[in-house]
Amino acid sequence: MSVDHPGHEGWDAPVLPGGWYGVGAKDGRALARRFADAPGPLQEDGEASVQDGRHVVGWQAMCECGWRGPRWTRVDQVQDADEQSRLVHVPDLDSYGDAPDHIVQAIYDEWQEHLEPPLLLAVRDASQEAAAAQDRLAAAVAAARAEHSWADIGAVIGISRQAAHERWSKITG
Known part of the structure; x- marks a missing residue:
C-alpha cells in the first residue's frame, strides 16, 4: 500500500x-x-x-x-x-x-x-472550487465592465444594477 x-x-x-x-x-x-x-x-x-x-x-x-x-x-x-x-x-x-x-x-x-471524514473532505473541496469560481467571476466582471454597464452585468446574473455595483466596484474601479 x-x-x-x-x-x-x-x-x-x-x-x-x-x-x-x-x-x-x-x-x-x-x-x-x-x-x-x-x-x-x-x-x-x-x-x-x-x-x-x-x-x-x-x-x-x-x-x-x-x-x-x-x-x-x-x-x-x-x-x-x-x-x-x-x-x-x-x-x-x-x-x-x-x-x-x-x-x-x-x-x-x-x-x-x-484522514478527514469524507463528508468534510467534500465540503473542503467544494469550498475551494467555489472560491476559484468566485475569482473567475470577478475577473469576468472586470473584463465586462470595460464595455458594459452595471445594469447589463447585473441582468446576466440575476441581480440588480446596484447589487452588482456594490459587489464588484472595488475591483473594477
Whole structure:
C-alpha cells in the first residue's frame, strides 16, 4: 500500500528490529530508515539501511504527516496469534518483509480513518472550487465592465444594477 491524499502519503511499513521502518525496496531487500518520534511530519534520523525483510517484527501504517497507526506484531507461534489484538503469525516472509494482503488492507483502513471524514473532505473541496469560481467571476466582471454597464452585468446574473455595483466596484474601479 502506498496511497496519496491531499497532504498525506501513507504506506504499510515493515517494522524491523532496532527501530527501523521499511520505506521501500532496494537490491531485493527492505530499504529502512529510523524516524524521530517528534510530532509532525516524519523526520529522517539517519541514512537508509538495506535490511533482510525476513526479520520483520511487525507492520505499521505510517503517513508523511507524522501519524502512525497501531503496530501489528508478528508472533512466532500460531497459538499466540490474535488478530483482534493485532498479533499475527506469518511464518514465511520474502526478503522485502511485505505484510500479508489482509494485513495490508487492515493497515490501509486504519490509515483512511486518520484522514478527514469524507463528508468534510467534500465540503473542503467544494469550498475551494467555489472560491476559484468566485475569482473567475470577478475577473469576468472586470473584463465586462470595460464595455458594459452595471445594469447589463447585473441582468446576466440575476441581480440588480446596484447589487452588482456594490459587489464588484472595488475591483473594477
